[in-house]
Amino acid sequence: LGLAVLDGAEPALLRTAAAAPAVTAGTIRLAAGEHEQQDDADRSLVVLDGAGELLLPDGTARHLRAGTIAFLPRGQRVAWRVRDPLRAFVTAVR
Template identity: 40%
Template sequence: MGIHMMLASVVAMAARVAPFPSLPQPQAKTFVAKSGDTFDMRATPINPDWVISGNPQARTGEHSRSHDDAAYTAIWDCTAGEFRWYFYWDETVMILEGGVHIVAEDGTERTLQAGDVAFFAAGSWASWRVDDYVRKVAFLRKPFPKPVALAYRLKSLLRGDVQKSGIAA
């Protein structure tokens, strides 16, 4: 059973990183650049069950997606309010304007302001308190399933790329 799971994981990883030559590939953009003022910002309401106080209004403007839809970059902004947020994907953010007070699941507190960068792991919750307004760029990535992540780390280790494997030398 274990060998079947590992084999399926390796096949899934290979399918994710290598396109099938027999299938026509859509013409995807290889370079995307936009001015921060030209994004088509669309309302992306915060789940009402997550709102703690106020009436935060969020909007999102897509910048780009990877060819395999496993990574996504967007501009996101929000007005004043307090809410909990669940991170479905790994997310790295850089605050562009305004600020937000974050309380992570483990109790860590931090106020992020313009220029600050933070990472939130997929599957985690954090409380966000926006006193006035916040605008961020968000870099999102779908995490590999655990067996695929292990196979990827082992491949990196075998290639001698210790930093990418996440395994200390």
């Protein structure tokens, strides 16, 4: 519940139809090796350092290195093949 003023009009009450999503952010570290993941959140990530591949369900491999940006939709199962320990900044929206 909040107040808004539109073009000098009297304040109006605002209501949202649904609760705002929970957003979290932080840094993750993955050791060399293979890791599987399936999340209950939409995730965006930026690889800060390290190298490897992200293996998608259709068999496609996406190379990861510093500067790579990726989006993983909620519910998608992926596997990480990490060659050099990988560090990434990740945001999650639930």
